[in-house]
Amino acid sequence: MAINKEGNGYTFGFAIALVVVVGTLLASIAMWTKPFKEKNDIVKKQISILKALLPQEESDKITRKNAQKEFVKYVDLDEAIVINEKGEVIEGVYDKDGSVIEGKAFDVDIKQEFKDKKRDEANRNYPLYVAQFKGETAYVIPVVGKGLWGPIWGNICLSSDMKTIQGASFDHKSETPGLGAEIKQGFFTNRWIDEEITNEEGDFMPFEIVKDNSGSANMSKVDGITGGTITSKGVEEMVNRCLKPYVAYFKNLQNK
Numbered sequence: 001m002a003i004n005k006e007g008n009g010y011t012f013g014f015a016i017a018l019v020v021v022v023g024t025l026l027a028s029i030a031m032w033t034k035p036f037k038e039k040n041d042i043v044k045k046q047i048s049i050l051k052a053l054l055p056q057e058e059s060d061k062i063t064r065k066n067a068q069k070e071f072v073k074y075v076d077l078d079e080a081i082v083i084n085e086k087g088e089v090i091e092g093v094y095d096k097d098g099s100v101i102e103g104k105a106f107d108v109d110i111k112q113e114f115k116d117k118k119r120d121e122a123n124r125n126y127p128l129y130v131a132q133f134k135g136e137t138a139y140v141i142p143v144v145g146k147g148l149w150g151p152i153w154g155n156i157c158l159s160s161d162m163k164t165i166q167g168a169s170f171d172h173k174s175e176t177p178g179l180g181a182e183i184k185q186g187f188f189t190n191r192w193i194d195e196e197i198t199n200e201e202g203d204f205m206p207f208e209i210v211k212d213n214s215g216s217a218n219m220s221k222v223d224g225i226t227g228g229t230i231t232s233k234g235v236e237e238m239v240n241r242c243l244k245p246y247v248a249y250f251k252n253l254q255n256k
Contacts, residue, residue, distance in 0.1 A: 050070060053074060077105070096118070098122065111151055113125060126142075149175055154168065163250070164196045
């Protein structure tokens with residue numbers, strides 16, 4: 001019996017078959033590439049942490065090939081912890097419903113948690129990495145927020161006094177080249193060095209990103225990026241929101 005290629009049945013059947021074949025192919029490709037993507041995500045996270053921890057001349061030497069080897073030189077993931085918004089240590093990680101499940105700091109995807117608007121603020125996880133650099137303890141704090149066109153993220157590294165910023169790294173998904181995208185450049189991240197996140201009483205001091213070039217002369221003020229005001233303000237909101245729980249944690253730790 002000849003197949004009627006002019007009929008609607010043939011057209012629908014061909015379309016369904018095509019969808020099944022293409023869908024199966026795409027699913028297979030996704031499964032095959034998943035391990036590579038996961039490994040790539042780990043390396044990118046390690047590089048971001050190292051860029052905040054190390055001076056620029058040293059962090060510039062970090063590549064995808066040597067990131068894992070360099071990372072373990074400075075960061076002990078067994079010392080990493082997860083805290084909640086009150087600065088309290090969690091023995092595990094928060095699930096979406098607020099229950100505590102098994103998990104480690106490095107496993108926390110802060111970008112996904114920030115993106116998930118259904119997750120209650122009280123159920124967010126705040127990872128803290130403890131590092132050693134030149135015989136001194138340093139603390140690396142991940143931050144995540146929203147720029148002009150999409151997500152922004154990064155890390156703030158504190159020195160052993162738990163309040164002085166010794167380095168920072170920022171990145172973005174889709175900010176404007178030459179403007180907001182400049183948040184990842186050294187000239188901007190270096191402006192955060194030696195800023196302090198707390199006052200004499202150990203209370204959080206919010207940062208303000210300014211465009212009048214007064215940042216270098218004033219504590220808690222950082223010069224923004226010319227033409228990238230909205231992205232700069234996104235960094236300001238991101239840093240201020242994300243640092244608060246850690247300030248509470250450090251204050252509790254120092255009062256013990």
